[in-house]
Amino acid sequence: MIGWFDANLVSILNGFAIGSLLFILAVGLSIVFGMMDVLNLAHGAFFLVGSYLSVTFLAGASWGGFLTALGVAALVGLLAGGVLSGMTEPLARRPILDQALLTLGISLIVAEVLSIVYGNDVRSVRPPPGLRGSTDVAGDAYPTYRLLLIGIGLALALVVWLVVERTSVGALVRASVADREMVSAMGIDNRKVKVAVLGLGSMLATVAGVLAAPVYGARPGLDETILLLALVVIVIGGLGSIRGALIGALVIGQVESLGRALLPDLASFILFGTLALVLVVRPRGLFAGKVAHS
Amino acid sequence: MLEVRGLRSGYRRSTVLQGVDLDVGAGRVLGLLGRNGVGKTTLVHTLMGLVTATAGTVRIDGRDVTGRRPDVVARAGVGLVPQGRRVWPPLTVTEHLDLAARRGRGAGPWDVPRVLELLPRLGERRRHAAGQLSGGEQQMLAIARALLTNPRLVLMDEPSDGLAPAVVDQIGGAIGGMKAEGVTLLVVEQDLHLAFAVADDIAVMDKGRIVHRSSTREFRSDSSVAHALLGVA
Ligand SMILES: Nc1ncnc2c1ncn2[C@@H]1O[C@H](COP(=O)(O)OP(=O)(O)OP(=O)(O)O)[C@@H](O)[C@H]1O
Ligand SMILES: [Mg+2]
Numbered sequence: 001m002i003g004w005f006d007a008n009l010v011s012i013l014n015g016f017a018i019g020s021l022l023f024i025l026a027v028g029l030s031i032v033f034g035m036m037d038v039l040n041l042a043h044g045a046f047f048l049v050g051s052y053l054s055v056t057f058l059a060g061a062s063w064g065g066f067l068t069a070l071g072v073a074a075l076v077g078l079l080a081g082g083v084l085s086g087m088t089e090p091l092a093r094r095p096i097l098d099q100a101l102l103t104l105g106i107s108l109i110v111a112e113v114l115s116i117v118y119g120n121d122v123r124s125v126r127p128p129p130g131l132r133g134s135t136d137v138a139g140d141a142y143p144t145y146r147l148l149l150i151g152i153g154l155a156l157a158l159v160v161w162l163v164v165e166r167t168s169v170g171a172l173v174r175a176s177v178a179d180r181e182m183v184s185a186m187g188i189d190n191r192k193v194k195v196a197v198l199g200l201g202s203m204l205a206t207v208a209g210v211l212a213a214p215v216y217g218a219r220p221g222l223d224e225t226i227l228l229l230a231l232v233v234i235v236i237g238g239l240g241s242i243r244g245a246l247i248g249a250l251v252i253g254q255v256e257s258l259g260r261a262l263l264p265d266l267a268s269f270i271l272f273g274t275l276a277l278v279l280v281v282r283p284r285g286l287f288a289g290k291v292a293h294s
Numbered sequence: 295m296l297e298v299r300g301l302r303s304g305y306r307r308s309t310v311l312q313g314v315d316l317d318v319g320a321g322r323v324l325g326l327l328g329r330n331g332v333g334k335t336t337l338v339h340t341l342m343g344l345v346t347a348t349a350g351t352v353r354i355d356g357r358d359v360t361g362r363r364p365d366v367v368a369r370a371g372v373g374l375v376p377q378g379r380r381v382w383p384p385l386t387v388t389e390h391l392d393l394a395a396r397r398g399r400g401a402g403p404w405d406v407p408r409v410l411e412l413l414p415r416l417g418e419r420r421r422h423a424a425g426q427l428s429g430g431e432q433q434m435l436a437i438a439r440a441l442l443t444n445p446r447l448v449l450m451d452e453p454s455d456g457l458a459p460a461v462v463d464q465i466g467g468a469i470g471g472m473k474a475e476g477v478t479l480l481v482v483e484q485d486l487h488l489a490f491a492v493a494d495d496i497a498v499m500d501k502g503r504i505v506h507r508s509s510t511r512e513f514r515s516d517s518s519v520a521h522a523l524l525g526v527a
Binding site: 168171172174175178179181182183184185186187188189190 | 342344381
């Protein structure tokens with residue numbers, strides 16, 4: 001057992017890095033969907049915008065560039081989420097699919113614009129200075145930046161969890177997920193909650209794009225890959241649940257990494273097999289946050 | 295206080311309210327009776343703005359709130375205790391009270407201590423998630439949540455539904471306490487004992503219209519009315 005663990009340590013750590021990224025991505029997607037029935041299919045495109053912002057601001061060259069890319073990405077994400085919230089508002093009383101199609105259209109446009117601006121080649125981004133080497137982890141040399149990524153991911157996960165589960169703003173979000181009509185009956189404007197959550201959720205997506213760039217680079221199609229993984233995470237975890245998003249992200253991170261390392265031919269099958277298995281056993285996900293009304 | 299004129303509304307395929315006219319005077323309690331499916335909940339939801347009115351007007355203290363969003367109606371002074379209670383299961387009792395008090399703080403007599411005085415059971419359950427409470431406790435929480443917005447009009451939809459008689463009495467007591475503070479109430483109720491105990495006036499709904507209106511005393515004295523309209527003795 002210990003031998004197996006040793007042999008696969010790098011894959012396991014990679015799984016944690018993917019998992020913490022996926023959590024940052026999925027948590028915004030999940031809360032927005034759980035709360036407002038807005039399935040934001042532009043989430044992956046926002047991630048890719050963050051990755052390309054790292055290219056633009058030469059995040060790999062200096063800490064100044066890296067931090068500028070982070071700051072600009074955060075602002076762009078916040079704004080994009082706000083705009084998206086406004087754009088989906090006229091469709092708020094229409095079926096979920098109508099809004100999803102709108103966000104899909106937006107994501108296609110964003111992806112097209114990115115490919116016009118940055119071309120179709122894979123752009124790689126180096127980690128900021130000082131984080132380019134590797135660190136010894138139980139005898140294995142492991143890239144230092146990825147260790148940091150795991151740390152940042154877990155720290156962000158903790159912050160998001162604390163805010164949602166332990167503050168009054170978080171209580172408002174959880175109430176909105178459970179039954180937003182009753183929140184509006186308290187005199188609270190649902191649309192303001194939606195703008196805030198969609199803005200912050202999209203901000204997490206663009207920031208995750210910057211953080212991930214030194215590992216995955218920036219390339220056309222990355223948006224779809226990331227969106228698909230995040231969707232699998234929230235379906236497994238349950239809509240609107242923080243705990244579900246965390247556990248779903250960690251599971252899918254390992255499936256992606258360990259699964260690919262051990263059974264490379266079956267990796268996609270394992271990913272969707274996990275999804276199918278969870279849906280058969282718990283159709284509403286492991287930790288559904290949403291309450292169904294008749 | 296509440297003036298409803300020619301109100302029509304419904305859902306995608308069906309019009310449920312066929313022109314409702316209804317008044318509730320300030321500080322009065324109106325009991326609204328009616329068989330299952332006649333449109334009582336649809337009326338309550340249309341008043342609150344949760345269902346969109348297709349015709350007619352709703353006025354609160356003279357202010358036209360027809361077709362406004364629920365949060366606007368709530369800020370105009372309307373509180374809702376919905377059918378099925380609809381508390382937020384993952385939130386604790388304290389979180390419910392804090393959230394409800396966000397907007398209404400200082401706008402009227404109700405604050406958390408006052409509400410807990412009216413509904414003492416909640417005080418003992420403050421750290422519990424609403425999903426773990428009994429039906430009666432959830433109903434009290436739904437009432438507390440509405441009161442903390444300091445409404446002048448409270449719409450209650452079947453508050454006694456599924457509760458044991460002793461708990462129904464406590465709910466009735468709470469309604470009395472609200473009335474004593476000058477809150478105007480529209481109480482939809484199937485339990486005639488509770489309706490008669492709390493209501494000054496009775497209205498009866500059938501097929502999307504108000505078909506009877508009288509004082510509670512008149513209504514009780516003529517059991518043939520109740521029999522004809524509700525199918526009860
Ligand atoms: N969300 C909805 N969508 C479509 N039709 C609905 C909806 N809610 C209620 N209805 C229909 O509208 C009619 C009135 O329902 P409503 O809930 O207002 O009746 P009610 O008098 O409150 O009944 P109850 O005593 O059972 O609570 C019913 O025929 C019902 O099937
Ligand atoms: Mg009803």
